[in-house]
Amino acid sequence: RCSICTTERGSVYDFCWQCMNTWKGHAPRSNRCDNEGCINQELEILKNCPLMNLPETEVKQCPSIRACPTCGKLIEHNQTGCKNIICIRCHVEFCFACLEVTTECLKNKPDSWFDVCAKAIAPRQISIPTWNRHG
Template sequence: MTTEQQEPEKRYDPADRTLRFVTRQDDITLDDDPDSLRAEMSCGHAVTPQSLTAWCRSLLDQGQYVFRCPALRDGTLQKCGAQWTYQEVRKLAVLTATEQRHFEVTLAALAAAEYCECKTCPGCQTSVERKDLSNLCVQCTVCTAETGRLYQFCWQCLQSWKGPGPRSDRCDNQGCTNKELELLKRCPTMSLPQVPGVVDCPSLRACPTCGLLLEHDRSGCKNLLCSRCQVEFCFVCLKLTPLCLQTSTHFRPCQDGVAPRQTSIPAWDRSSTP
């Protein structure tokens, strides 16, 4: 957004008794303009409407739908990290109607992408959620109703379904392949310098809980925390960390050695994830 396209500068109403205003200089964390009236967030750090709007918009632009305080804790280099609700952000950022629409549409889209696996039907372009995670043959109820005949498409290649079903590997359309599975099959191997004996380990793994493809940066221990499902697992043996640590440690080789390349990608059953 350019300077010319920005909304007029927003300021708090000094008479607003629903806000707790901050005047001490050391409370100022997100904006350096000494003339701006600041209000206190639920975590105790202070903001201006402009700085709060800009920070939260930057989080949305990065694909994050959880708003957290970036201020440093007193006397440390550690971020506060407190979570702010959208209702609090909307009020203290003094969001305009246009900003509210942008925030809410973006929040909904990001949350849906996180918790619901939806794809666009190639026939009618509506969003469809797959019920059977092991079946690539998906029926679109909208197309079926509009055309008066059964319409199915392939969840993998997003073309009208060809061949018998149900199937979990591919349909009969030319070029219907699982690109992520191909990456797992062809990725190079690596070693973990801080875990003795771990060599020839595939450099790319699908999270055993949700199937997200992850890489190890070869630093630290052998365990990774999945950024999508927030479940920690061992990159070497592919067991969940608590199970792996029953016979090993973070920096010792796994009892079962290096798990072979994965030949399938786990489907995420969100109902079983804590």
């Protein structure tokens, strides 16, 4: 629901966060509306990206594209260096394998920059984090 559009139109205006069009169909549903072709392109990318190995690390069979766990920006690892990456949008460093902020990843297994994490490799993401810039 868009409060600005609702005020301007004088009636409730609901839209779909997936396709960004006027909501069609029964609500509430979080996955999609009834507009033809309604999909979230970023979720489709996360769902269908190939698995990869990080050749300079012990990380194997990790999704090649991740959503930053802080802001949700989609990022692809360049497959060089360690498993940690700095998000180009929010500038938070996180582990591409377990999706923990780097400091958290290293707490349980210090000096594991090029080694597997204490936690398992995080599965494919099925949702995209929302960035709260003021929190």
